[in-house]
Amino acid sequence: MTISNIVNEMVGLGLVEVVPGDAANSKSAASDTATQRNPGPQPEKIVLAPSAPNVLAIWLDKLHLTTSVFALNGEPSYQVVQSLPAGITRSDLIEKLLTAAERAVNRTTKNIIGIGVAVPGIVNPAGGVLEQVIGFPGIAPLPLRSILSERLKLPVYVANEINAAALDEIYFGYGREQDNFIYIGLTKGVGAAIVSGNRLVQSNPDIGGELGHISINFAGELCECGNRGCLELYVSEPIVTAQISAAARCDFPDLASALTYARQSTLANATVRELRWDFLSKLAIGITNICNITGIVKIILGHNASLFDAAEMAELQDLVSQRILFDQLRNAVQIIPSEHRTMSSAHGAACILLDDIFRGRLDLSKTP
Structure with missing residues (x-):
């Protein structure tokens, strides 16, 4: 079209x-x-148009449930973030999901054209099912489309959270200026999404590139995925934050503040500084690998990595530039934070639906 x-x-x-x-x-x-x-x-x-409907956006990760209502221009009018208890059961999660969705719908005076849902793990987009997710036991398979559409009588679109965040960048962030980039999200794990020609490169099933599960040490520690030496064992935010906190005898709230302390504080000991360097070096290895595979060297750091100071961004950029295989690409390496920082997937959940609208794949005459 x-x-x-x-x-x-x-x-x-x-x-x-x-x-x-x-x-x-x-x-x-x-x-x-x-x-x-x-x-x-x-x-x-x-x-x-003043009468234009809204989009209900749901971002489910392993720790939080975020429910938002967005206009078609990406402006939020409602947003609530709930913490999820450790070990939440599948039935309790479904109940929280439905309650939050109904509350959001009832809070808007405009029609809702559909629901976008961003989740971790492997998604079957045709069926709207979360098929598999590591580190979220007892939850998958989760038929999100049928669960939500049955209760709310609205069309539901489901995608991986990293891919959703990349869609947010396409429409409301870096993608307005660049047609080719890689979005890398760092939390407990590490995910990557590739955008080429201003379009998201997707697989079926929908998998946000599991950058965290490339092995950088074949003889390394066993990962819960079954492989050894996976990248996320060395760069996972909670793991590295805990390591630096223990070495510094401080309780850092997040990795960004731990890295800043390790770089700036005169109190930082050699172990703390070495942990910071080890983290940046190993993350740079992962980024370099995906750059060498794709030939794309514009990198957006998202999720919790978007909180890194400019110094960490610049150091990562230098490390990747030094390791890029192709000479002509080294000076083109650019690493920047995501447009919506830690909330990229919350905005991206709306973009799952918006992408189908703007690409002409959604028959708008058949929507509510």
């Missing part, structure tokens, strides 16, 4: 309006300034 056909369909359904450029520009001071610099008739603009 062509862009003009998609726009015409969205106008006909009351989702967007096409207005004269001057009218759209008058909505912001910044645009007014731009108009003064470029006098004369302005091109037509597509703006969100």
Whole structure:
């Protein structure tokens, strides 16, 4: 479907309006300034219609349940984050999920066009099922589409959380400027999503590239995935944070603050500084591997890695640049934080649905 056909369909359904450029520009001071610099008739603009519906976005990770309502332009009007108790049962999780979703729907005065759900692990997108997830025992398989659609009577779209975060970057972040990049999310594990030609490279089933399960030490510790020496055993946020906390005799709330202490504090001992260097070196190995495989050297660090200071970002960039196989790519390496920092997958959950709308894959006439 062509862009003009998609726009015409969205106008006909009351989702967007096409207005004269001057009218759209008058909505912001910044645009007014731009108009003064470029006098004369302005091109037509597509703006969100006042009657446009919203999207319900759900991000389920191993520690939290985040429920949001977004406009089609990515602006949130409602967001609630709940902590999940350790060892939560499947039935309790489903009940929390449904309660949170119903509460979000009831809090908005606009129609909900559909539900996007971002989850860790392996997803069957055709069936909307979370098929498998490491470190979340007793939860999968979880038929999210049938569970949510049966209760809320809305279409449901499910994707891996790392891929969802990459979609957020395509529409509302770095992807507005770059067609090719890699999103890397760091929490307990390490996931990667590849964007090429401004499109997410997806497998079926939907798997956020399990960068954390490439082995960097064949004789290393046994990982819960069954392999040895997996990257995430050495760069997992809780593991490295605990190691630096123990060596420094401090209780750091997150890895970003632990790394900053190790770099800046005169109290940091040699062990603390070595742990920081070891973490950055091993993460750089993982990033270099995926850069060498894809030829893409624009890297977005997301999830908890987005909180790293500029110094850590720059050091990682230097380490990757030194190790890139191709000389012509070394000076092009760029590592930056994600647009929505630790909430990229929350925004990305909405983008699962928006991507189908904007790519013309969703028949809008059949939505609520």
